[in-house]
Amino acid sequence: MLGVYILIISVLACIIVGSLVITRGLHDRRTVVYGLLTLSLLALCVANFLAISLEDNQIFFVRCVMGSTTVAMYLIYVLIMELKERSSKNKPYYKTTLFYATAAMFIIDFTDLLFTGVIPGEPPKPIPNIGILFFFGLYIATLGIGVRQLRKDTTMASSINEKRRYALLIAGIVPIVFLAPLTSFVMPNYLGINQFVVVTPLYAFIFVALVGYAIVRHGLFDVRRAVVRTMAYILSLFSLAVIYYVIAYAVSLTLFQGRSTTDFSVSPVNILLALVLAFLFQPIKRFFDKATDNFFYHDRYDSDDFFANLNQILSSTVDLRGLLERASGHIAKTLKAEQAMFYLRYTNGTHHFVSAGTEKHTRIPVYDIGILDEYLEDASDTIIVTDLLTEGSVAQKMLRSHKIAVTMPLRYDKTVMGYLLLGEQQAGSYAKRDITALETISNGLVIAIQNAISLHEVKELNATLQQRIDVATKELRASNAQLKHLDEVKDEFMSMASHQLRTPLTSVKGYISMVIEGDAGKITPQQHKLLAEAFKSSERMVGLIADFLNVSRLQTGKFIIDKKPFDLKNVVRQEVADLQLMATTHDIKLRAKLGVGTFPVNADEQKLRQVIMNFIDNAVYYSPANSTVVVSIEKVKDTAAVTIVDTGIGVPQAEQTRLFQKFFRAGNARKQRPDGTGVGLYLARRVVAAHGGQIIFSSKEGKGSTFGFSLPLSKEVPAVVEKSRAVATR
Numbered sequence: 001m002l003g004v005y006i007l008i009i010s011v012l013a014c015i016i017v018g019s020l021v022i023t024r025g026l027h028d029r030r031t032v033v034y035g036l037l038t039l040s041l042l043a044l045c046v047a048n049f050l051a052i053s054l055e056d057n058q059i060f061f062v063r064c065v066m067g068s069t070t071v072a073m074y075l076i077y078v079l080i081m082e083l084k085e086r087s088s089k090n091k092p093y094y095k096t097t098l099f100y101a102t103a104a105m106f107i108i109d110f111t112d113l114l115f116t117g118v119i120p121g122e123p124p125k126p127i128p129n130i131g132i133l134f135f136f137g138l139y140i141a142t143l144g145i146g147v148r149q150l151r152k153d154t155t156m157a158s159s160i161n162e163k164r165r166y167a168l169l170i171a172g173i174v175p176i177v178f179l180a181p182l183t184s185f186v187m188p189n190y191l192g193i194n195q196f197v198v199v200t201p202l203y204a205f206i207f208v209a210l211v212g213y214a215i216v217r218h219g220l221f222d223v224r225r226a227v228v229r230t231m232a233y234i235l236s237l238f239s240l241a242v243i244y245y246v247i248a249y250a251v252s253l254t255l256f257q258g259r260s261t262t263d264f265s266v267s268p269v270n271i272l273l274a275l276v277l278a279f280l281f282q283p284i285k286r287f288f289d290k291a292t293d294n295f296f297y298h299d300r301y302d303s304d305d306f307f308a309n310l311n312q313i314l315s316s317t318v319d320l321r322g323l324l325e326r327a328s329g330h331i332a333k334t335l336k337a338e339q340a341m342f343y344l345r346y347t348n349g350t351h352h353f354v355s356a357g358t359e360k361h362t363r364i365p366v367y368d369i370g371i372l373d374e375y376l377e378d379a380s381d382t383i384i385v386t387d388l389l390t391e392g393s394v395a396q397k398m399l400r401s402h403k404i405a406v407t408m409p410l411r412y413d414k415t416v417m418g419y420l421l422l423g424e425q426q427a428g429s430y431a432k433r434d435i436t437a438l439e440t441i442s443n444g445l446v447i448a449i450q451n452a453i454s455l456h457e458v459k460e461l462n463a464t465l466q467q468r469i470d471v472a473t474k475e476l477r478a479s480n481a482q483l484k485h486l487d488e489v490k491d492e493f494m495s496m497a498s499h500q501l502r503t504p505l506t507s508v509k510g511y512i513s514m515v516i517e518g519d520a521g522k523i524t525p526q527q528h529k530l531l532a533e534a535f536k537s538s539e540r541m542v543g544l545i546a547d548f549l550n551v552s553r554l555q556t557g558k559f560i561i562d563k564k565p566f567d568l569k570n571v572v573r574q575e576v577a578d579l580q581l582m583a584t585t586h587d588i589k590l591r592a593k594l595g596v597g598t599f600p601v602n603a604d605e606q607k608l609r610q611v612i613m614n615f616i617d618n619a620v621y622y623s624p625a626n627s628t629v630v631v632s633i634e635k636v637k638d639t640a641a642v643t644i645v646d647t648g649i650g651v652p653q654a655e656q657t658r659l660f661q662k663f664f665r666a667g668n669a670r671k672q673r674p675d676g677t678g679v680g681l682y683l684a685r686r687v688v689a690a691h692g693g694q695i696i697f698s699s700k701e702g703k704g705s706t707f708g709f710s711l712p713l714s715k716e717v718p719a720v721v722e723k724s725r726a727v728a729t730r
Contacts, residue, residue: 033082037075041176041204044068048184048200051124058124059117066135067109069181073139074102076173077146080153098142105138143177172210175203301334303437310441314448320456323448324356328420331441332358335434337422338403343369344410344418346453354418362402362423369419371398376409376416382442383408383435406430408438410446420445505545509538561604561690565714568599568608568640572633575612579620587625590616593632599640602714607687614680615644615707621673623648623704636710643696643708651699660685660695668701684709 047068051061077098108114113131118124150173154166184200187193310330317323324342332340341357343364353366375384375395384407389396399407408420420438422430512535514520516528523531576592583590612631619629623646630645651659655666663678685695688709696708 033075033079037072037079038208040068040072040075041208044072045201045204055120058120059115059126062115062118062124062126063110065184066114067106070102070105070109070135070138072176073142074098076177077142080146080150080169098138098145101138102142105135108134147173168210172207176207179203303433303440306330306334306437307441311444314444318452318455320354320449320452321356323452324354325358327445327448328357328361331420332422335422335430335437336426337405337424338426339423341421342410342418342449343421344449344453346417346457357421362404364402364421368398368402371395372407372409372419373416381409382439385430385435406435406438408442410442410449412446412450417446417450505538505541509535512538561607561687563602563604563691565600565602566605568601568603568642568711569594569633571605571609572612572631572642575609575616576631579613579616582617583620583629586620586623588620588623589628590620591628591630593630593634595632595634597635599633599635600714601640601711603691603711604687608691608711611684611687611709612642612644614684618680618707619644619646619648619705622646622669635713638713639693639710640713641696641708641710643706645704645706647704650701650703650705652701656697656699659697681707 044065047061047064051058051065054061078095081095108131111131113129114135115126115132116129117127119127150166150169154170180200180203310327313326313330314323317326324344328340328342331337339358339361341355341361341364344354346352346354355363371394372384375393384395384399386396386399386405386407389399399405402421403423404421405424406422408422409416410418410420425434512531515523516531516535573592573594576590580590616629616631623629627647631643632645633640633642635641649668649672651666652668658664659666660681662682664682665678688695688711691711693709693711696706696710699705
């Protein structure tokens with residue numbers, strides 16, 4: 001009876017697990033081989049049971065056992081070869097030989113060449129013939145080649161996933177290949193030990209379960225869920241059966257004094273017990289659901305939590321490398337990947353490459369990334385699964401060499417901007433829900449990465465600009481220092497030249513004045529006219545030198561304002577009187593409008609005389625003949641305002657803002673008077689500003705101009721003393 005139960009449980013388990021594996025991978029030739037192998041093992045289990053249980057046709061069922069074993073051994077060899085996914089050109093030449101040898105052996109299994117008959121018994125003992133030698137030879141050769149290749153593959157396995165797969169494969173093969181022949185053939189036939197024959201179907205179940213778990217690389221957790229739920233139901237039912245048996249036995253002993261359980265089976269107590277067990281089923285099932293989940297699903301993850309945590313990382317991290325490292329770490333931890341990395345490229349004037357990921361992740365060369373680019377030129381995969389690529393293709397070999405199991409292209413505006421690459425999964429293999437999760441986060445990753453790249457580009461641009469600004473600033477500072485040095489040299493030269501030229505020009509001016517006045521003898525009218533022009537030019541030269549000397553003093557900080565109280569109206573009157581002759585020679589009427597009363601100021605009289613003289617001189621030179629220049633002084637609130645109004649060429653509107661700058665002259669002024677220096681107005685502004693006054697200016701091109709200044713009036717009223725101004729001081 002025990003053998004029947006073992007057979008039924010093993011067959012049902014093989015059918016359930018085998019079906020789940022096969023339906024998850026019909027596209028894969030490995031699952032096809034696995035399905036055929038499962039069928040052959042089921043046939044082996046059934047034939048073995050019938051050969052033991054039935055007395056009729058025992059020789060036929062024994063031959064079925066041998067035939068199933070022959071087919072199973074060859075399929076185990078093929079499965080070993082297929083698990084490594086070798087291309088046909090790399091498979092050993094003896095595979096064909098083994099195929100034909102297996103086909104021949106299968107035919108021999110059903111003839112007298114293998115067994116001539118059986119000796120009835122439990123179990124029956126077959127009578128071997130010459131064919132048994134061929135069977136064992138083929139058995140040893142097939143399994144020897146397969147085990148040798150499996151050992152080689154196990155040694156060469158580099159990833160945890162591969163090592164676990166081969167460990168499961170070995171654990172499944174050992175019972176069916178070594179223990180099954182020992183307990184079902186060798187021990188009963190040659191050692192007379194028959195007790196272990198009934199456990200032969202369990203070997204088939206162990207093989208189907210472990211090997212199925214090993215070869216299902218995609219959708220593995222879906223299979224695990226079905227197995228877990230089945231186990232929970234089995235444990236629940238087993239627990240209820242034990243409870244029922246214990247209670248029923250106890251009740252039988254207590255109430256029926258050990259009589260037949262038939263009495264108990266029809267009693268109300270039995271009915272009540274059945275109802276109690278029915279109510280207990282759901283709590284017990286929930287307990288085993290939780291227990292099996294904790295054992296089998298300790299590494300599972302909640303998709304919503306995964307997305308929420310990843311979105312938090314993407315929204316809270318702006319640094320590009322930090323974003324890639326944190327995101328790859330979270331993805332690798334959640335999906336149980338051995339490694340995770342990002343490879344990105346972007347252009348910011350030049351081409352840049354960024355590679356970041358989990359600690360000690362593989363560094364993939366740019367050339368290998370180019371292989372992925374070439375693959376995607378002819379494909380539009382959203383997720384690239386290495387094992388599903390064309391066997392032996394360049395892309396597959398490259399990814400396997402770097403231990404990359406899954407690759408997700410990151411597309412922005414239909415262009416591949418980079419890749420997310422995942423290593424082998426530590427828990428087995430990536431399921432469909434893992435691939436779906438990656439597809440779901442793709443757009444969010446791309447947007448966050450693109451934003452981080454944009455910010456990174458701005459930072460790089462700012463750093464570059466700051467570097468350029470620092471270099472330019474350094475150059476400007478050097479140039480400025482050089483210019484300051486040159487300016488100091490120029491100021492020093494102007495000061496020295498002005499001092500050196502002033503003395504001989506004063507002497508020349510004095511001697512010409514003496515000749516004009518007749519101190520050197522009588523001169524002719526023609527000579528007087530020429531000497532007068534020479535005296536006039538020397539006087540202008542002295543004035544220019546004085547202006548340059550004042551500019552030099554301003555630049556070197558030696559421009560001193562010597563303030564004293566005086567009446568500004570007297571100064572204006574004297575300057576107008578002194579310049580009447582010069583105005584007359586230009587056919588200009590110079591008229592003064594002097595206000596009522598005195599205009600006491602505390603100022604540097606000599607420097608204000610130069611300002612007034614400069615304004616009147618400009619008005620005369622830039623006014624047309626037969627026009628009038630009006631010089632006036634008046635009180636405006638608490639200030640004395642001096643203005644010089646002409647009807648000359650005026651100043652263009654566009655050039656008025658620069659008029660009082662050093663060495664600047666308006667364009668029409670340069671045409672009218674090419675010998676000007678452009679320092680007169682500059683000095684006037686500086687002198688007035690040094691006195692706390694304001695420049696007065698207004699002009700209209702072609703209509704005339706108004707120049708002047710205003711100074712604060714002083715409370716101290718000086719005595720009105722007429723002072724003559726020595727010509728030499730001019």
